[in-house]
């Protein structure tokens with residue numbers, strides 16, 4: 200690991216990392232990291248949803264014995280902020296996801312490693328000193344997928360996060376305009392040897408989507424198949440409706456992640472924060488519900504938990520921290536967020552995570568007073 204990684208002076212909040220990262224990354228890599236789908240409406244709404252929620256300040260509370268610890272699927276976490284699964288950390292630093300997991304460990308944050316990492320899942324696990332989950336894209340070759348799950352178990356991962364919201368390549372104009380081209384599937388560190396069938400282009404007048412590709416895309420029956428194959432907890436990532444949450448529970452999943460993939464898949468779907476209450480209501484405490492999308496401030500973490508999330512995941516800011524200062528940058532991003540979250544807890548009268556509830560949210564029908 201390079202010893203040149205240092206946190207630049209003057210970085211005091213997550214947003215400070217974005218411009219610094221842009222200056223260090225190629226235009227193609229920055230477009231890949233920062234962009235969303237289509238016109239990027241959902242990307243903007245993920246932030247706007249947090250900004251429109253107001254908090255209720257409380258004073259003179261007793262915080263003795265307080266803290267941010269929690270248990271998820273039998274594992275202890277120091278705080279409810281995890282690194283979201285994101286692909287291709289090698290675009291940021293040569294050590295790729297190894298640097299990220301070291302940084303996550305430095306901030307005592309859990310991490311979800313992507314199927315599309317630039318180093319193997321085994322290399323990430325060997326470097327991990329923190330709870331580590333694996334994000335699974337179910338591959339068209341189910342035998343290959345089963346082998347991948349076996350590798351994940353053998354490497355000691357604590358949970359499988361199955362991403363279900365991206366069965367097809369989304370349309371990302373910012374990436375296209377910048378000329379970003381990702382590696383072929385079979386060139387990914389975890390997917391070597393996978394036979395790939397690409398449906399990236401269609402002749403004029405032909406259907407791009409319906410030429411056999413979707414015959415092999417994951418379906419609900421694959422979740423039942425997976426459930427039967429592994430004892431690892433399974434979370435589905437990309438659930439945005441109560442209807443899909445209910446179907447997921449019927450398939451025996453252990454947790455859900457409310458997510459619109461950081462606005463990178465279907466543009467103009469609602470913000471994750473706006474979708475969260477509907478999913479939480481439907482799930483009614485049967486399994487933990489996590490969320491991601493637009494979390495940039497400690498107050499955002501507090502708001503997500505007040506709306507019923509057990510924990511949040513953070514995507515782009517970790518990539519920006521990684522690009523700017525390697526593991527130190529990732530740790531700093533997560534540390535800043537945790538510190539801000541603790542300040543927000545104290546100023547809203549919450550001693551532990553169990554104290555965070557709807558009472559911290561200022562009612563919208565009484566904008567001027569409670």
Ligand SMILES: Cc1cc2nc3c(=O)[nH]c(=O)nc-3n(C[C@H](O)[C@H](O)[C@H](O)COP(=O)(O)O)c2cc1C
Nearest residue numbers: 232283284285286313362460461492493513514515
């Ligand atoms: C560059 C990039 C790559 C991503 N790669 C993956 C991935 O491989 N698997 C996945 O499930 N989600 C992926 N995501 C989505 C994130 O897990 C997460 O849902 C999203 O980034 C959260 O929004 P935020 O970036 O506003 O925090 C990716 C996001 C970004 C920005």
Ligand SMILES: CCCCCCC(=O)C(=O)O
Nearest residue numbers: 286315365366367368463
């Ligand atoms: C079929 C979608 C593949 C996207 C892989 C990486 C990812 O999730 C992202 O860039 O976002």
